[in-house]
Amino acid sequence: MSNDCFRLKGSVLTTFILELHDDSDEFGQQLKNKVDATPEFFQQSPVIIDCSKLDPTTTDINYSDIVSVCRDNGLQPIAFKYHPDLDLSAVKPTKLAVIEHNSKQTDKAPAENPLLPANDHSPKIINKPVRSGQQIYAKDRDLIVIGSVSGGAEVLADGNIHVYGSLRGRALAGVTGNHKARIFCSSNEAELVSITGHFLVSHSHDTATWKKPAQFYLEDDTLHVVSL
Amino acid sequence: MAKIIVVTSGKGGVGKTTTSAAIGTGLALTGKKTVIIDFDVGLRNLDLIMGCERRVVYDFVNVLNNEANLSQTLIKDKRVNNLFVLPASQTRDKDSLTLEGVERVLNELAETFDYIICDSPAGIEKGAQMALYFADEAIIVTNPEVSSVRDSDRILGILQSKSRHAENGAMVKEHLLITRYNPARVADGEMLSVSDVEEILAIPLIGVIPESESVLKASNQGVPVIHDEESDAGNAYIDAVKRLLGEEVDFRFLTAPKKGILKRLIGA
Numbered sequence: 001m002s003n004d005c006f007r008l009k010g011s012v013l014t015t016f017i018l019e020l021h022d023d024s025d026e027f028g029q030q031l032k033n034k035v036d037a038t039p040e041f042f043q044q045s046p047v048i049i050d051c052s053k054l055d056p057t058t059t060d061i062n063y064s065d066i067v068s069v070c071r072d073n074g075l076q077p078i079a080f081k082y083h084p085d086l087d088l089s090a091v092k093p094t095k096l097a098v099i100e101h102n103s104k105q106t107d108k109a110p111a112e113n114p115l116l117p118a119n120d121h122s123p124k125i126i127n128k129p130v131r132s133g134q135q136i137y138a139k140d141r142d143l144i145v146i147g148s149v150s151g152g153a154e155v156l157a158d159g160n161i162h163v164y165g166s167l168r169g170r171a172l173a174g175v176t177g178n179h180k181a182r183i184f185c186s187s188n189e190a191e192l193v194s195i196t197g198h199f200l201v202s203h204s205h206d207t208a209t210w211k212k213p214a215q216f217y218l219e220d221d222t223l224h225v226v227s228l
Numbered sequence: 229m230a231k232i233i234v235v236t237s238g239k240g241g242v243g244k245t246t247t248s249a250a251i252g253t254g255l256a257l258t259g260k261k262t263v264i265i266d267f268d269v270g271l272r273n274l275d276l277i278m279g280c281e282r283r284v285v286y287d288f289v290n291v292l293n294n295e296a297n298l299s300q301t302l303i304k305d306k307r308v309n310n311l312f313v314l315p316a317s318q319t320r321d322k323d324s325l326t327l328e329g330v331e332r333v334l335n336e337l338a339e340t341f342d343y344i345i346c347d348s349p350a351g352i353e354k355g356a357q358m359a360l361y362f363a364d365e366a367i368i369v370t371n372p373e374v375s376s377v378r379d380s381d382r383i384l385g386i387l388q389s390k391s392r393h394a395e396n397g398a399m400v401k402e403h404l405l406i407t408r409y410n411p412a413r414v415a416d417g418e419m420l421s422v423s424d425v426e427e428i429l430a431i432p433l434i435g436v437i438p439e440s441e442s443v444l445k446a447s448n449q450g451v452p453v454i455h456d457e458e459s460d461a462g463n464a465y466i467d468a469v470k471r472l473l474g475e476e477v478d479f480r481f482l483t484a485p486k487k488g489i490l491k492r493l494i495g496a
Contacts, residue, residue, distance in 0.1 A: 128388065129384075129430050130385075131381045132378050132379075132381040132382040132385060133352075133382040133385050134389070147430070148428075148430060151378055151381070152378055152381070152382065166427075
């Protein structure tokens with residue numbers, strides 16, 4: 001056992017903050033009304049008086065009066081939260097603690113993690129064939145398939161779609177409305193191709209690109225297919 | 229450590245059980261201790277193809293439910309040493325299979341066997357998923373026609389997403405086995421060619437089994453076709469087993485035999 005008479009410990013307390021907006025004569029009455037509404041709730045509660053919202057140019061604030069008003073209404077002021085621009089000497093006679101208002105902590109939004117870009121739009125890359133029955137969706141980005149997309153498979157992207165293999169299944173680009181999205185493939189054997197809902201099915205394709213490298217794009221609300 | 233090989237296809241009637249019996253027998257003939265498990269609970273067929281249907285006492289489901297142990301249930305092949313069959317139940321359904329149970333049985337088999345062949349039921353539902361879940365390698369049996377090829381493509385997708393290896397970020401080794409291949413009909417444009425199928429499925433080819441009357445005869449007699457050394461199909465399976473074991477073997481039976489002038493004249 002230690003022979004020390006005391007021990008200092010860190011702790012976090014929950015207290016009321018009395019945020020003062022206006023140092024007028026009405027303060028006393030308004031506080032009384034508030035406390036009288038639920039007297040039990042405020043009974044001898046510790047309170048921190050926050051003066052940081054007061055106009056920093058005011059000089060004639062009587063801090064002792066504020067403390068007295070609080071005590072008369074059954075509150076126990078324990079400290080002043082204080083704007084750094086205000087004159088500290090006026091608070092001293094109250095003999096209460098002074099907490100400097102930390103504007104950095106409360107007023108600014110949390111800094112973004114510099115290691116993570118806010119919007120990661122790097123393409124989704126699939127390194128194996130997309131088989132019949134599989135569905136792959138690249139949200140908010142391009143989709144790159146290194147391999148073929150089988151008949152009965154479906155690839156979707158909010159951006160462009162690149163298929164480095166045969167496109168035999170369905171490909172839907174710009175599904176959330178990007179009219180500039182395009183679809184590229186090494187061999188066009190697609191069942192269905194769609195950009196923002198404008199679609200072509202295989203029998204309506206331009207036969208010149210069938211089983212050849214091709215790209216699909218939207219122009220004047222019409223889906224075009226051209227050889228690469 | 230035993231190698232677990234699933235024989236699967238998606239589509240029914242393409243020759244999974246015939247292939248399981250032939251490949252299993254072929255592996256055993258090379259001296260590998262092999263067991264073939266019939267996962268087609270409710271539609272038990274493997275025992276017929278293997279010719280051991282009269283010797284089934286207990287079955288796979290009995291072992292899963294701890295109603296019988298493996299040594300009581302495994303049926304030793306009469307023709308080949310090192311070859312065993314674990315028959316399916318004919319009276320239950322696929323719901324009798326559980327991942328935990330199947331894993332326990334496979335682990336127990338893996339202690340003594342070199343190869344475990346899982347004969348998958350058709351479809352992509354529970355039975356097929358149970359058969360492929362623990363596989364290290366897969367033999368995809370495909371007929372040279374479009375619906376079979378598409379179903380095989382579907383099962384390949386399931387294999388690489390819903391198997392144990394896939395869930396652990398690894399790959400199941402895939403082999404393509406084309407059955408009922410008829411070179412004459414391919415030449416006439418009535419049937420997909422080997423290269424057509426290979427192009428769509430994009431997995432390595434392990435064998436091409438020619439369409440042959442000997443397969444049906446072998447099934448009805450309960451003798452795996454690989455025992456029929458006279459038949460093209462039997463020889464093609466022998467080649468496939470060699471390739472499975474890592475040997476390089478040239479493909480045979482890919483072209484139609486040329487008809488002699490006499491045969492052409494009599495129209496045979």
